[in-house]
């Protein structure tokens with residue numbers, strides 16, 4: 001099991017887990033916002049966004065937004081909209097746990 005153990009859904013190429021999506025998006029945000037001395041963590045940040053995208057397949061809108069954010073960052077260095085991503089993730093987390 002490569003997941004945190006949070007409640008999971010199945011049916012996609014990879015098990016979806018909103019807690020892991022949050023973990024990977026958070027990891028990417030830390031890496032990207034702390035990269036003041038160049039882009040030495042860019043590949044890691046892209047990898048974190050890819051992991052988040054892969055684990056968000058059960059939530060199509062969130063999955064698409066993370067994918068689009070990763071591609072925009074990777075190809076044009078456009079910063080992901082962390083506020084929007086955070087809100088979507090937290091809304092799903094609250095729904096999943098209540």
Ligand SMILES: [Zn+2]
Nearest residue numbers: 003004017020
């Ligand atoms: Zn998990």
